[in-house]
Amino acid sequence: MIRTHPAGGLRPEHAGQSVVLAGWVARRRDHGGVVFVDLRDASGVVQVVFREAVPEDPLSQAAHELRAEYCVRVDGTVEIRPAGNANPELPTGEIEVTASRLEVLSVAEPLPFPVEGSAGEIAEEARLRWRYLDLRRLGPARALRLRAQATRVIRGVMDAHGFLDIETPYLTRSTPEGARDFLVPVRLQPGSWYALPQSPQLFKQLLMVAGLERYYQIVRCFRDEDFRADRQPEFTQLDVEMSFPDEEDIYALTEELLARVWREVLGVEVPTPFPRLGYAEAMARFGVDCPDTRFGVELADLTAYLAGTGFRVFQAAIGAGGYVGAVVMPGGASQTRKELDGWQEWARGRGARGLAYVLLDAETGEPRGPVAKNLSPEHLAGLAAATRAQPGDAVFFAAAAVRTEALALLGAARLEIGQRCALVDDSAWDLLWVTDFPMFEPTGDGGWTAMHHPFTAPVPANEADFHLRPGEALSRAYDVVVNGQEIGGGSIRIHRAEVQQRVFDVIGLSRVETDAQFGFLLEAFRYGPPPHGGIAFGLDRLCQRLAGADSIRDVIAFPKTASGGDPLTGAPTPITPAQRAEAGIDAVPEP
RNA sequence: UGGGCGAUCGUUCAACGGCAGGACGUCGGGCUGUCCACUCGAAGAUGCGGGUUCGAGUCCCGCUCGCCCAGCCA
Numbered sequence A: 001m002i003r004t005h006p007a008g009g010l011r012p013e014h015a016g017q018s019v020v021l022a023g024w025v026a027r028r029r030d031h032g033g034v035v036f037v038d039l040r041d042a043s044g045v046v047q048v049v050f051r052e053a054v055p056e057d058p059l060s061q062a063a064h065e066l067r068a069e070y071c072v073r074v075d076g077t078v079e080i081r082p083a084g085n086a087n088p089e090l091p092t093g094e095i096e097v098t099a100s101r102l103e104v105l106s107v108a109e110p111l112p113f114p115v116e117g118s119a120g121e122i123a124e125e126a127r128l129r130w131r132y133l134d135l136r137r138l139g140p141a142r143a144l145r146l147r148a149q150a151t152r153v154i155r156g157v158m159d160a161h162g163f164l165d166i167e168t169p170y171l172t173r174s175t176p177e178g179a180r181d182f183l184v185p186v187r188l189q190p191g192s193w194y195a196l197p198q199s200p201q202l203f204k205q206l207l208m209v210a211g212l213e214r215y216y217q218i219v220r221c222f223r224d225e226d227f228r229a230d231r232q233p234e235f236t237q238l239d240v241e242m243s244f245p246d247e248e249d250i251y252a253l254t255e256e257l258l259a260r261v262w263r264e265v266l267g268v269e270v271p272t273p274f275p276r277l278g279y280a281e282a283m284a285r286f287g288v289d290c291p292d293t294r295f296g297v298e299l300a301d302l303t304a305y306l307a308g309t310g311f312r313v314f315q316a317a318i319g320a321g322g323y324v325g326a327v328v329m330p331g332g333a334s335q336t337r338k339e340l341d342g343w344q345e346w347a348r349g350r351g352a353r354g355l356a357y358v359l360l361d362a363e364t365g366e367p368r369g370p371v372a373k374n375l376s377p378e379h380l381a382g383l384a385a386a387t388r389a390q391p392g393d394a395v396f397f398a399a400a401a402v403r404t405e406a407l408a409l410l411g412a413a414r415l416e417i418g419q420r421c422a423l424v425d426d427s428a429w430d431l432l433w434v435t436d437f438p439m440f441e442p443t444g445d446g447g448w449t450a451m452h453h454p455f456t457a458p459v460p461a462n463e464a465d466f467h468l469r470p471g472e473a474l475s476r477a478y479d480v481v482v483n484g485q486e487i488g489g490g491s492i493r494i495h496r497a498e499v500q501q502r503v504f505d506v507i508g509l510s511r512v513e514t515d516a517q518f519g520f521l522l523e524a525f526r527y528g529p530p531p532h533g534g535i536a537f538g539l540d541r542l543c544q545r546l547a548g549a550d551s552i553r554d555v556i557a558f559p560k561t562a563s564g565g566d567p568l569t570g571a572p573t574p575i576t577p578a579q580r581a582e583a584g585i586d587a588v589p590e591p
Numbered sequence B: 001u002g003g004g005c006g007a008u009c010g011u012u013c014a015a016c017g018g019c020a021g022g023a024c025g026u027c028g029g030g031c032u033g034u035c036c037a038c039u040c041g042a043a044g045a046u047g048c049g050g051g052u053u054c055g056a057g058u059c060c061c062g063c064u065c066g067c068c069c070a071g072c073c074a
Helices: A058-064 A124-129 A138-160 A201-209 A247-266 A279-286 A312-319 A337-349 A377-381 A383-387 A403-420 A497-506 A511-524 A539-547 A577-583
Strands: A018-030 A034-041 A044-051 A071-080 A095-106 A183-185 A193-195 A214-222 A234-243 A276-278 A323-329 A356-360 A394-400 A431-435 A440-442 A448-450 A477-482 A485-492 A532-538
Touching (some): A018 A044, A044 A058, A138 A247, A247 A431, A247 A477, A247 A539, A279 A403, A279 A431, A312 A323, A312 A394, A323 A403, A394 A403, A532 A539
Parallel strands (some): A044 A095
Antiparallel strands (some): A071 A095, A183 A193, A477 A485, A485 A532
């Protein structure tokens, strides 16, 4: 190594020592005869002093010519700073390095944005375009360090439990259902294409058939869908599968894993076992299947209470076998007309017609507002009790013939209320299981689709008859939720061909189709497959949470934008006609 | 695919339909104890294409790009 010491580690006990440092010029304060340089390396920052002993001395001259982000080597002596000159803001603030020699290892052009200084306000596009400069900064680099720490803990836990780290193919076959595949042309077989895996789901099940019993992998997955703050075209899963488990084994492993990650990365103790919440209860109380339980404001089901109402909007929903519900905004009655209109705007932005509301007078508790005029005196009288609202609160309603639509709006409103009323304790960590998912959900055209995926086992009570009543059958799937965000999910899998066949029948996959798509898995299942199950965690989201970041882009070294581009490399790019011809993209399939 | 917001010196933020301005950075000078050093001076910008207008950074239409949301993501 060029250096003898990390810059950020120097302390008063090093005083008197000769050191060699290597790093970057973070800041330069040039007083003419004395020049201060803040030298930054990965360990931190230390102040280097260049003093002009005699006029025009070359060392001082060289220091004068330094610029931001030059990469330099400094030889010098650690000294206690003169009295009154210590900087308590810096870990190295009690000392400084008096330079005796300076070597510019490489120069830097003027920067496209300031590397030092309050950095958060730089446009993300510029940060990604020059991501290597962005990552020189403390905050962005810290997110990547945290991620490395998390994966180190994860590997330790998985190894301690005898899980084997096994790689699976990135070039594999396309399987319909689920997300859109990224496709890769095959030069040696024009007209045939690989797909990049959406997850190693089928391979990990094959590894269970193979008798390896315990598999894990920190693996890249690819989905060609639209991107968001928490979605990238390529993302990373911690993928886990084991043989002969029941749910409790997966829960125990997950709880140990996450508790240790939280402890060793954040120093936070999360209580185990995690609370468990059934899907139906989660939907009824919170309107979503991944509730943020850090605050209350639970939904109220008013379908029965408002039966017989004359208010047409509610009547129509109830008459159609739907749902009317409400969520209370504490203190919401004092909102201005503009704020209440803002809620209408907010609801329309989510595809709803609006958000009906009743305001309860802060003094009298008297219901006010346009909707109040449409409800009977009896319904109004009991409204506060039915919704657990207090005087001064606002009650927001949602009604729909399809229950889940109204629940979705109320669930979103609940989160918005939590935000606007600052009800969320930002320091809290709520980790919980959501269990007892339905096996199937309606497709909208009378059919059914697997809610989790088609290899998810039914609960024992539904094993014999799930195909007869697909709307009621529950599966052995589970999600783990952190502060209202799903960060992992999995299931106990089907391992019997007969059960698997009935699932395919329910979701309308013919034997020809299943053979074509999953034939290799079904064939493997003819050779003594073990009962098995597993879970997969979104590692990017997990690290985003740990880092307190706004986007998974912050915990990815070189992330892509919402349109799938990489501002740094310029990918994706057009290809040359020669590449196009060679890749076999335009091969015409045999009729 | 749809909705919202946005795009001005390198960065960040201004500008009633009427001379595009500041801060930081950059470049040049000064300065021996600063730590967002200070100080004197200089250069430097309206994403693209149409339209309205005497006149457009500003208004209108289209496009591109970015961010957020809905759809989508088994």
